[in-house]
Amino acid sequence: MPRALLLENIHPLATDVLTAAGYEVSAQPGALDEDELIDALDGVSVLGIRSKTQVTERVLAASRLDAIGAFCIGTNQIDLAAAALAGVGAFNAPFSNTRSVVELAIAEIIALARRLTERDKALHDGVWDKSATGAHEIRGRTLGIVGYGNIGTQLSVVAEALGMHVVFYDTAEKLALGNARRMPSLAALLEVADVVTLHVDGRPGNAGMFGPTQFRAMRDGAIFLNLSRGFLVDYGALRGRIEDGTLAGAAVDVFPEEPNRRGDPFTSELRGLANVILTPHVGGSTEEAQEDIGQFVAVKLRDYLAQGASYLSVNVPGLVLDAPRPGTRRIAHLHRNTPGVLALLNETLAQHGTNVEYQVLGTRGEIGYAVTDVGGEVPRGVVDELHEMPHTIRVRLLGDG
Template sequence: MARALLLENPHTNADPVLAAAGVEVVRHPGAMDEDELIRALDGVDILGIRSTTHVTERVLAAHPQLLTIGAFCIGTNQIDLRAAARRGVAVFNAPFSNTRSVVELALAEIIALTRRLTVRDKALHDGVWDKSAAGSHEVRGRTVGIVGYGNIGTQLSVVAEALGLRVVFYDVAEKLALGNARRMSSLTELLNVADIVTLHVDGRAGNAGMFGREQFEQMKHGAIFLNLSRGFLVDYAMLREKILDGSLAGAAVDVFPTEPKRTGDPFDSELRGLPNVILTPHVGGSTQEAQENIGLFVSGKLTKYLKSGATDLSVNLPRLSLPPSDAARYRIAFVHRNTPGVLALVNQTFAEYGANIDGQILGTLGEIGYVVTDIGSELPREAVEAVRQMEDTLRLRVMIRPNPED
């Protein structure tokens, strides 16, 4: 029986999906550091994490039996994807499941900051009646600048426009503008015109530190700033300075460079206690609806890979899905270095040992190749071992498929 270790409390609806595929599920409520994770992965085939646990090359090297990793979130920068691919470990995430939740939080914070609701709320909690329109604005007619026009950025664009906001966006990739949104030619151009700047970029290493003194000083005086993306993107000490000197009217931050491992752990940040600043504990996608969707989506991808070798929507292996064949008796999932002639050599090896190929699909992604092959005859052990011993083999897995004639 395969074994799955789920960390950081992904939704429990993942458990029956895994169990139905014959997987034993073990849960641990918090994140783990590198040494803890290495100890915990003994005998584990499937690892499920969220955003805090880091899966490093050292972790992967210590556990060659690990088959696949599910990130029950959008981001995968906490996983060494290249090292995983080189070991034939497929990684899946949930790129769409919590998009709406993040968008709704961003919109709620844009309205709250623009109306200075945080300031009014604090005054009343302190026992002070502070009824004033000073600094309070409607969002209608203001310009929101979206940095990163992916799944979240595009949906935010549509909903923000429906609220009467003007939308501009900047993305390093060529993206189609939705509705009346306007693409800016540079980040500087966006910062110069936006009343609200919100970051929705991915966690690639090149984005680290992308927003610092230079970018804050290019923003309009009195603008507001949101980061619901990645904590390491922003110089928060500089954000603090710009809030305190009045250059920025407010900010909302959901992600931090270092985050506690478990609920209830202490938290500190230079942004604590600042006026008109909303701090949330990485809950952009933490709604019941989003977590339910993520639990089902990621567990479904993990079990499909376990049972059939399908890698559709994998973030680090070629995306393949070979339709089932009633005539196939075995399915072979073969991850290899993307070297010319590998497929021909594999097929020649099967032929030499009398194995009949019933169906096959190949894909490549950078330095990695992936082949799924259905065998409609008996599969000699010698053929499998010959392929396993090939110089370019990274991982080979044989799945026994039922014979419809039995």
């Protein structure tokens, strides 16, 4: 029985889906470091992770994985190029927790604008501090969204429904929703935004994108949120702007270094600041979102492993495939994207008298992926010959249709 390993408290629905597909599933609550992960992957063909576990080239070289599921939005914790060249398909959940992140952002914007953190602390300390000083409605204020992807666009719609004006900045060309206005630069957005919220991806080029220069450019009394990636922001600079009172508050859900396991100690220069909300990377951690993610990613893994379907893969060509027809076998051939590979594959099949009944090819950069259904059984030696073809990365012979 093939084995799957799920780390970081992935929803039990994922275990149900993979178990029903014939996998022996083991689960662990926390993340693993590189050496721990290599040891744990002995005999494992499917790995499920969230944001903490790092799947490096060394991990991939030391394992025999067929597929990786990132049960979250981001995939920068996986060396995607190395995974593709090792023949390992990777999948994530690009949409499933969008609403959860948006609702947290809205809740924090309101809480910070009304200074609810300070009012709450005062009452817990036994002090009745009723005052309107520094408390504001969000209606009529301007929300600046940096990164107008799945989360940024949905946040834009919800914020506008609450009466906010919305401006956004994105390096890619994006269609503005509702009355949102695209800004020509990040600097232009910072000039007008009462609230600035980051929703950009984790590519290395974004590291350190928000530092002292950007915080100085923000309006006095503005609010700052980061619910995307911890390494985007200079939190020391943010602390200085909170302490000198030029920023009214901040909400941070992600940090450059985060503990691997629940209950581990946490340190940050942002602890103890007034009107600063710190959350432990829970933007997408609602029961509804985790259930959707567990189902979505596990089904993608199941279909890739059983049928070769790779739609929405983040590192190999995405193919939409029907199940193999009865009486056929399916050959999934991952290879370097080089002219002549498909012709050589078909020539090898023809030499063994194997009839091709269905075939589809997709390419993505230097990776090609061909899926071929053949009639009847695949003659002995065909798969071995395909393995030996120049530019082959991995060949998988899938079950009867």
